[in-house]
Amino acid sequence: MTIFLVIIHVLVSIALILIVLLQTGKGADMGAAFGMGASQTLFGSGGAGGFLSKATTVAAVIFMFTSLTLAYMSGTRTGKSIMTDQPAATETAPAPSAPEPQK
Numbered sequence: 001m002t003i004f005l006v007i008i009h010v011l012v013s014i015a016l017i018l019i020v021l022l023q024t025g026k027g028a029d030m031g032a033a034f035g036m037g038a039s040q041t042l043f044g045s046g047g048a049g050g051f052l053s054k055a056t057t058v059a060a061v062i063f064m065f066t067s068l069t070l071a072y073m074s075g076t077r078t079g080k081s082i083m084t085d086q087p088a089a090t091e092t093a094p095a096p097s098a099p100e101p102q103k
Helices: 002-022 026-033 049-075
Strands: none
Touching: 002 049
16 A cells, blocks of 8 residues: 555656646746737647646645655554564674784
8 A cells, every 4th residue: 555655646746746847937928918929838828727727736635645644654554573573683793713824
């Protein structure tokens, strides 16, 4: 389940970045007002304001949901470690060896 949520979280993060980068700034409509060809956009003459703002909202909600879910899941791990049943290993360090005589 965690791996699935992480994959969804990463995909939504990339989508959110791309959606925000596709949006035009506030000053971009000035070119269309003076006939500079900015009104010929990919999403029609009205622009992509409505679609991109709704897509941003949906992506942000999914991003927040996956963020909160992953944070909750990481804080409430109930899985048992495989190392709890094993006693601690007590290794003794080997004695230092004497240096070899020079020939």
